[in-house]
Amino acid sequence: MAVISFYTFSHIKSRVEAWLNPWRYVSGKSYQVTQSLFAIAAGGLLGTGLNLGNPKFIPAVHTDFIFSAICEETGIISGIIMLSLLCMATLIGLNFSKNCKEPINRLICLGLSSMTGIQTLIIVSGVLNIIPITGVTLPFVSYGGSSLISQTMNIGILYFVSMNEKGDKDE
Numbered sequence: 440m441a442v443i444s445f446y447t448f449s450h451i452k453s454r455v456e457a458w459l460n461p462w463r464y465v466s467g468k469s470y471q472v473t474q475s476l477f478a479i480a481a482g483g484l485l486g487t488g489l490n491l492g493n494p495k496f497i498p499a500v501h502t503d504f505i506f507s508a509i510c511e512e513t514g515i516i517s518g519i520i521m522l523s524l525l526c527m528a529t530l531i532g533l534n535f536s537k538n539c540k541e542p543i544n545r546l547i548c549l550g551l552s553s554m555t556g557i558q559t560l561i562i563v564s565g566v567l568n569i570i571p572i573t574g575v576t577l578p579f580v581s582y583g584g585s586s587l588i589s590q591t592m593n594i595g596i597l598y599f600v601s602m603n604e605k606g607d608k609d610e
Contacts, residue, residue, distance in 0.1 A: 458571035471497060472568050475504050478511040479518075479567075486514030501582040503574055506566045522563065525578060529556035535601045544600045551593045 444451050453468050461469035461476075474497040482492060494500045494508035501508075510518040532552025539545040555578050562581075565572035576586040 454571045458568060461568055471499065471504065472566075472572060474498075475507040475566050476568060478504075478507045479515065482511035482514050484514050484516055486510070486512050486517065488512065502576060503562070503572065503581070504566055505577055505581045506563055509580070521580065522559065525555065525559045529553075529559070532597050535597055535604075539600065539604050541604070544604055547600055548597055551597055555590065555593065 445455055446452070457464055457467075457469040457472060461472050463469070465473045478492065478494055478497060481487065486492070489512055492508065492511035494504075494511055497504045497507055506518060506521075509521060529552050532548055532555065536545045536548030536552060539548055558575055558578055561570070561573055562575045562577045564570045565575070576583045578590050579587065
């Protein structure tokens with residue numbers, strides 16, 4: 440299916456070519472990814488300082504490439520801390536699912552937690568050019584009302600399920 444999509448849809452072919460050889464298309468189709476990598480490198484471990492970086496050179500920096508801007512201005516260490524917090528949130532949700540007695544509650548917690556973790560993995564991998572960029576938002580960080588609303592709803596559902604399970608244990 441992926442091979443068929445590569446040859447059928449020009450935008451997919453363009454993204455894959457940009458991913459495979461970003462330095463060949465620095466001013467063209469790989470502009471976003473290469474600028475992202477330059478921004479992360481410019482920030483170094485501690486960053487350039489708030490509002491002292493140049494993330495404006497990265498198209499869609501506030502949505503798809505917010506991780507690059509964070510790393511540029513606050514450093515790779517801050518980026519790692521942010522990823523650790525998102526990983527911790529995912530693990531807490533997975534722990535909720537492990538402790539659920541009802542199979543449906545277990546599946547709900549597993550699905551919602553996995554969604555956050557996988558979404559984080561996909562966008563950060565794309566920003567670092569490990570996989571082709573997909574346009575997924577970074578949970579709780581990227582600009583985007585529907586993303587923030589859905590992530591907030593996920594937390595509410597996880598909380599509700601965990602409280603329901605806790606209430607069932609008390610009875």
